[in-house]
Amino acid sequence: MSGGRYRGPKGTYDVYPGGPGAKQEPHERPEMWAWIEAIAREAFARYNYREVRTPIFEEADLYVRSVGESSDIVRKEMFTFTDRAGRELSLRPEGTAGVVRAYVEHSLDRLAQPVKLWYSGPMFRYERQQKGRYRQHNQIGAEVLGSSDPLVDVEAMALLYSIHQAAGVCEEVIHVNNLGDLETRERYVPELKGFLEKHRAELDPDSVARLDTNPLRTFDSKDRNTQALLAEAPRLDEYLTDEAREHFDAVEAGLDALGIPYVVDGALVRGFDYYTLTVFEAKSGALGAQDAVGGGGRYNGLVREIGGPDIPGIGFGSGVERILLAASGPSADPALDVFFVTLSPEARLEAFRLAGSLRAAGLRCDLDYAGRGAKAQFRQADRTGARFAAVLGDDELREGSVKLREMSSGEERAVPLAGGVKAVLEAVSG
Incomplete structure (x- = not known):
């Protein structure tokens, strides 16, 4: 059954990631x-x-x-x-x-x-x-x-x-x-209560219930008839x-x-x-x-x-x-800076290592953990809202580089890894 048999209790809600997009709730x-x-x-x-x-x-x-x-x-x-x-x-x-x-x-x-x-x-x-x-x-x-x-x-x-x-x-x-x-209340509340008692029949039930406990709370009523009546009531500011x-x-x-x-x-x-x-x-x-x-x-x-x-x-x-x-709210930032697309089993460990270094430097990174093919990994990069896909395969491993593709334009360039991730950071920061 779609969505399962259980629902959140009435009057509550879940906060959950709904994917990239500025029109989300x-x-x-x-x-x-x-x-x-x-x-x-x-x-x-x-x-x-x-x-x-x-x-x-x-x-x-x-x-x-x-x-x-x-x-x-x-x-x-x-x-x-x-x-x-x-x-x-x-x-x-x-x-x-x-x-x-x-x-x-x-x-x-x-x-x-x-x-x-x-x-x-x-x-x-x-x-x-x-x-x-x-x-x-x-x-x-x-x-x-x-x-x-x-x-x-x-x-x-x-x-x-x-x-x-x-x-x-x-x-x-x-x-x-x-x-x-307190002295203001002692002056004012008896006057207000006396006025409201004279008009008890015109008050909503909640306001009647408050007459003996806190008549001031009558002003909090949302009832239109009560509000109209209160316009004629004694004013608190006259008793301050x-x-x-x-x-x-x-x-x-x-x-x-x-x-x-x-x-x-x-x-x-x-x-x-x-x-x-x-x-x-x-x-x-x-x-x-x-x-x-x-x-x-x-x-x-x-x-x-x-x-x-x-x-x-x-x-x-x-x-x-x-x-x-x-609130107007912030614009929806891309969920990721870099998604690693790996083209061979040997490239996964290097991608995992590079992702760790980039995360430590403050970038948001992820890679495939579902054994997807190259096309499916690019689709996943798009779905996560990544700004760049970092492609690693056997050729890149031999050359000591990573191919960085900008997802919005499709432009690609090879970035050397000889100096660690510094060149990747500069390319992504841009």
């Missing part, structure tokens, strides 16, 4: 994932962030305490299971909670503050599959713990924007909002404390100083209950209605909430799949 070009990760690593190094790696599963309660019981992640999307010892565990739906847990567990507050960390890896959410959104998706993220400076907020946005621009994300604008501090307003003013000044394109979006709340003060989302006009490429925010009470000291923090996450959809 991202999942058929594994090199694009490595390309994005290399861009991110370079950016994190420039901003002085260090890597952290955490498990892909944690105690389920960690996510309930941090992300919030009212969040869609906890209510609908977590993959939760009980292990053989009866412990309730969850596959990680987002990166911040695990990083903060590691910060507390290993007493990283004893290090010079702030501690600037980055991570990458798979996240898991049981949600309806859409283009660029999967039940297992890959995320690149960063967290800064130990500073409440508003310029750290700006740095986080600048870093996210820098990664996206290096990847070629098109038409990107940062949406930013101020959710206020002087400190919260000053913080946001400094954030805007920092974004202006760096020339990062942004808009203030009063309806932006993001999906997690732990956010305070600054929240932001990077959006690309290349993605249509589902335009978010990444986002994050400040979470000044989260470290204390999970048992650590009262340490401020801010972070972001960006899905690799979303970046690839929004």
